[in-house]
Amino acid sequence: MDCRDFKEMLDSYLCEELAVETNHAILRHAEHCGPCRGEMSARRELRARLRRACSRERMSEEAAARLRERLRCEAQAGCEAGWGARWRERIAKLFVVSMGPMRLAVAAAGLLLFLAGAWVFTARLRGGQVSAALLAQAIGDHRTCGQVHAGDLGDVRMPDSAVEVDPAYGGLERIAAPAADGLQLRAAHVCDFEGRSFAHLVYTRGARVLSLLVTERDVKSPARTAAMQTTPFDGLLVGACQTGKRVVLVVSDPDDRENAARLAMPVAEYLRGLEAGVSVKRAELDRLIALKLRE
Amino acid sequence: MTQNEMQQKLEGFESQALEFSDQFFRVAMRVCRDRGRAEDLVQETYLQAWRSFHRFEPGTNLRAWMFKIMFNVFYSGLRRERLELVPVEEMIAQTVAYDPPTPQHLTDEDVLSAVERLPRDFQIPVVLADIEELSYREIADALEIPLGTVMSRLHRGRKLLRMELAQFARGAGYQTAE
Numbered sequence: 001m002d003c004r005d006f007k008e009m010l011d012s013y014l015c016e017e018l019a020v021e022t023n024h025a026i027l028r029h030a031e032h033c034g035p036c037r038g039e040m041s042a043r044r045e046l047r048a049r050l051r052r053a054c055s056r057e058r059m060s061e062e063a064a065a066r067l068r069e070r071l072r073c074e075a076q077a078g079c080e081a082g083w084g085a086r087w088r089e090r091i092a093k094l095f096v097v098s099m100g101p102m103r104l105a106v107a108a109a110g111l112l113l114f115l116a117g118a119w120v121f122t123a124r125l126r127g128g129q130v131s132a133a134l135l136a137q138a139i140g141d142h143r144t145c146g147q148v149h150a151g152d153l154g155d156v157r158m159p160d161s162a163v164e165v166d167p168a169y170g171g172l173e174r175i176a177a178p179a180a181d182g183l184q185l186r187a188a189h190v191c192d193f194e195g196r197s198f199a200h201l202v203y204t205r206g207a208r209v210l211s212l213l214v215t216e217r218d219v220k221s222p223a224r225t226a227a228m229q230t231t232p233f234d235g236l237l238v239g240a241c242q243t244g245k246r247v248v249l250v251v252s253d254p255d256d257r258e259n260a261a262r263l264a265m266p267v268a269e270y271l272r273g274l275e276a277g278v279s280v281k282r283a284e285l286d287r288l289i290a291l292k293l294r295e
Numbered sequence: 296m297t298q299n300e301m302q303q304k305l306e307g308f309e310s311q312a313l314e315f316s317d318q319f320f321r322v323a324m325r326v327c328r329d330r331g332r333a334e335d336l337v338q339e340t341y342l343q344a345w346r347s348f349h350r351f352e353p354g355t356n357l358r359a360w361m362f363k364i365m366f367n368v369f370y371s372g373l374r375r376e377r378l379e380l381v382p383v384e385e386m387i388a389q390t391v392a393y394d395p396p397t398p399q400h401l402t403d404e405d406v407l408s409a410v411e412r413l414p415r416d417f418q419i420p421v422v423l424a425d426i427e428e429l430s431y432r433e434i435a436d437a438l439e440i441p442l443g444t445v446m447s448r449l450h451r452g453r454k455l456l457r458m459e460l461a462q463f464a465r466g467a468g469y470q471t472a473e
Contacts, residue, residue, distance in 0.1 A: 008450075011453055015425070017430065051426050053403035054410075054422075054426050057320065057321050057324055058320065059317060059320040059337065060330075063320075063337070063338070066334075067316065067337065071345055074345055074346070075301050075305040
């Protein structure tokens with residue numbers, strides 16, 4: 001072995017990666033070659049330096065505790081998932097063992113029928129109640145948009161463009177006007193809140209703000225009740241009145257329940273009329289409004 | 296598996312695996328070069344190891360198996376971040392020509408920063424072989440590269456490291472062992 005080979009293989013020797021014979025050859029060379037002995041001790045020293053420099057670093061106590069905590073959570077989750085899997089397995093076994101394929105098909109059909117029935121049944125319920133999500137959206141729109149416009153002044157009219165969103169939105173402020181006696185109309189517009197379009201009328205009574213909102217219903221089925229459903233929600237009161245296709249919502253302070261009902265009912269009634277009639281033409285709308293106003 | 300069985304399994308895993316956490320952390324520190332990221336890498340390594348612990352063959356090398364997981368996690372993170380661009384070949388061309396002297400009298404910080412300056416492809420085998428004392432075979436398995444590649448990267452990586460250290464020593468005005 002010459003010095004070149006020695007240097008090539010020295011690191012592998014130090015890592016104990018060489019065959020026994022090669023180890024002997026390395027040692028024999030080092031015995032009678034001073035510079036290579038020096039090189040060997042230098043590299044040995046470097047390895048020791050590297051290990052020493054790195055060994056001082058440890059994971060912090062917090063990180064180690066966090067690691068154990070995460071493992072525990074993971075094990076716990078695995079355990080719970082395991083429960084689910086075991087039950088699914090048991091149920092599957094029950095079906096497969098105790099029923100032939102024919103019975104299994106009958107059972108599946110029965111299950112489908114049951115689900116369909118449940119769907120129809122809950123659809124009626126769904127039709128009867130305004131969802132909490134919609135109530136929350138109404139409150140949100142009242143708090144953001146309603147409060148902003150509570151100080152507006154001047155002649156308030158629903159813009160003509162509102163009919164492009166929903167023909168029923170046109171002239172809505174005039175429909176509500178007779179019922180809004182004692183309330184000051186501050187704004188009338190169509191606004192979007194969390195992806196939903198509302199026709200929005202903002203009223204004030206002294207320092208109080210009321211919002212009358214009309215929006216499309218999620219479930220298009222005849223409303224089970226014409227009555228107004230009032231729900232205290234997040235420190236405010238939301239009254240909701242459904243028609244076949246739309247929902248009228250009034251957001252007010254909790255003690256303004258009467259004003260809310262007074263405002264919502266005629267609007268809902270007007271919308272039901274529209275939905276029962278066929279087309280909504282501007283002239284017809286104005287005639288209806290005039291009629292309402294005469295009442 | 297019941298709560299009790301799961302607890303036992305976890306304790307079994309922890310008693311075997313947690314003793315390596317500082318080693319994993321040290322390697323993670325070298326490759327991440329940041330304490331927070333290194334700790335995250337170690338945590339993710341343990342979570343993944345725990346999740347696939349049923350695939351670990353008892354009696355084989357748990358430490359090497361977990362290093363393999365760690366580099367999988369590390370490299371998939373890199374691919375997401377598209378961080379690494381190392382002009383490796385140029386550096387080698389400059390260094391294979393001579394065997395630089397090994398400097399003495401360097402501080403631990405000098406040594407660490409020299410290690411951190413190595414291109415990742417060479418740094419990781421060097422850290423695993425010369426600091427964590429994994430066998431060449433274990434390194435090949437952990438990095439999923441052929442044994443021959445491990446050896447050539449180690450060879451070049453060590454040379455680069457000695458050169459880095461020599462530059463440090465010259466810069467600091469230290470004597471170098473000729």
